[in-house]
Amino acid sequence: xxxxxxxxGRRSDTRVSRNIKLTLEYEGTNYHGWQTQAGSxxxxxxxxxxxxxxxxxxxxxxxHGSSRTDAGVHALAYVCNVVTDSPxxxxxxxxxxxxxxxxxxxVLSSGEAAPDFHARFSAIGKIYSYRILNRRAxxxxxRHAAWHVNLRLNMxxxxxxxxxxxxxHDFSAFRAAGCSASSPVRTLKAVIIRKSAxxxxxxxxxxxxLQYMVRNITGTLVEVGLxxxxxxxxxxxxxxxxxxxxxxxxxxxxxxxxxxxxTE
Numbered sequence: 530x531x532x533x534x535x536x537x538g539r540r541s542d543t544r545v546s547r548n549i550k551l552t553l554e555y556e557g558t559n560y561h562g563w564q565t566q567a568g569s570x571x572x573x574x575x576x577x578x579x580x581x582x583x584x585x586x587x588x589x590x591x592x593h594g595s596s597r598t599d600a601g602v603h604a605l606a607y608v609c610n611v612v613t614d615s616p617x618x619x620x621x622x623x624x625x626x627x628x629x630x631x632x633x634x635x636v637l638s639s640g641e642a643a644p645d646f647h648a649r650f651s652a653i654g655k656i657y658s659y660r661i662l663n664r665r666a667x668x669x670x671x672r673h674a675a676w677h678v679n680l681r682l683n684m685x686x687x688x689x690x691x692x693x694x695x696x697x698h699d700f701s702a703f704r705a706a707g708c709s710a711s712s713p714v715r716t717l718k719a720v721i722i723r724k725s726a727x728x729x730x731x732x733x734x735x736x737x738x739l740q741y742m743v744r745n746i747t748g749t750l751v752e753v754g755l756x757x758x759x760x761x762x763x764x765x766x767x768x769x770x771x772x773x774x775x776x777x778x779x780x781x782x783x784x785x786x787x788x789x790x791x792t793e
Contacts, residue, residue, distance in 0.1 A: 682754030749776030
């Protein structure tokens with residue numbers, strides 16, 4: 530913020546706009562996804578963050594998100610940005626926001642970004658993780674954090690099936706019926722499936738994802754793991770471009786946005 534003297538001889542303030550980049554961690558259980566839904570009466574992460582930001586900035590702001598996570602989906606490092614002329618130093622936004630945000634949303638870091646940085650349009654890729662609790666008994670601790678599958682999954686078959694998904698494909702068979710993306714073609718760079726004790730993690734990296742794409746892929750891989758599909762069936766699903774040929778949609782609460790990728 531800089532000062533100048535007006536024609537009346539009084540000192541006034543000229544505010545400088547800054548583009549603030551925030552990295553968030555949140556538990557999505559209590560939110561109807563990221564995006565504000567005016568008039569719905571349901572809390573979203575974006576709306577909650579904008580209200581907190583407005584309290585500190587003493588005026589309304591627009592927070593731009595990197596991904597439209599669904600209701601119940603969690604984030605480990607969600608990126609968003611907001612342009613503000615508030616004099617609060619860029620690095621001070623994180624502790625200030627954490628002081629007033631609910632405990633299930635936390636700002637991990639804040640800083641000044643380039644004026645042309647946009648959390649969504651500047652991204653070159655995303656990494657998601659899906660967690661499956663694979664044991665007979667359900668969990669009291671992970672009931673909102675992992676999909677409970679009580680039958681043993683065949684990890685080798687799941688990994689074999691996942692190999693067919695790697696590369697640039699038309700993922701129409703794995704997109705939501707209401708997906709609004711102009712093109713169903715995406716480049717899936719990696720699918721890593723690993724297990725630690727009773728917890729299975731499916732980690733996917735792509736240039737971008739279609740609506741429900743991760744959850745539909747996960748549901749299909751689980752059905753392969755249960756023997757309801759053969760690994761080679763996944764290739765035919767891709768070629769069919771028909772959502773009806775693929776497996777179920779995995780529930781939202783096992784999904785995590787791990788990282789948003791940028792060139793910087």
